[in-house]
Amino acid sequence: MRPRIHVPLSPADRATVALWARRVFIVWAFLAAALIAYLIGAQRGHDKAQHEQTQQQTQSVSHTEAGQR
Numbered sequence: 338m339r340p341r342i343h344v345p346l347s348p349a350d351r352a353t354v355a356l357w358a359r360r361v362f363i364v365w366a367f368l369a370a371a372l373i374a375y376l377i378g379a380q381r382g383h384d385k386a387q388h389e390q391t392q393q394q395t396q397s398v399s400h401t402e403a404g405q406r
Contacts (some may be wrong), residue, residue: 346354
């Protein structure tokens with residue numbers, strides 16, 4: 338493995354690298370937050386659809402029982 342060459346950076350270069358690193362961190366944080374929000378929203382939508390399906394089954398059962406009496 339070749340040894341790494343260390344090049345001293347100027348203060349302006351260091352500031353640029355620091356700014357770039359902060360921006361990359363912010364982008365990753367935004368993507369993680371968006372993914373979490375999507376997963377929470379998808380879970381709520383799935384739960385809501387499941388609840389509506391259960392209500393429809395309950396209503397159809399109660400209508401059948403009332404009609405059979």
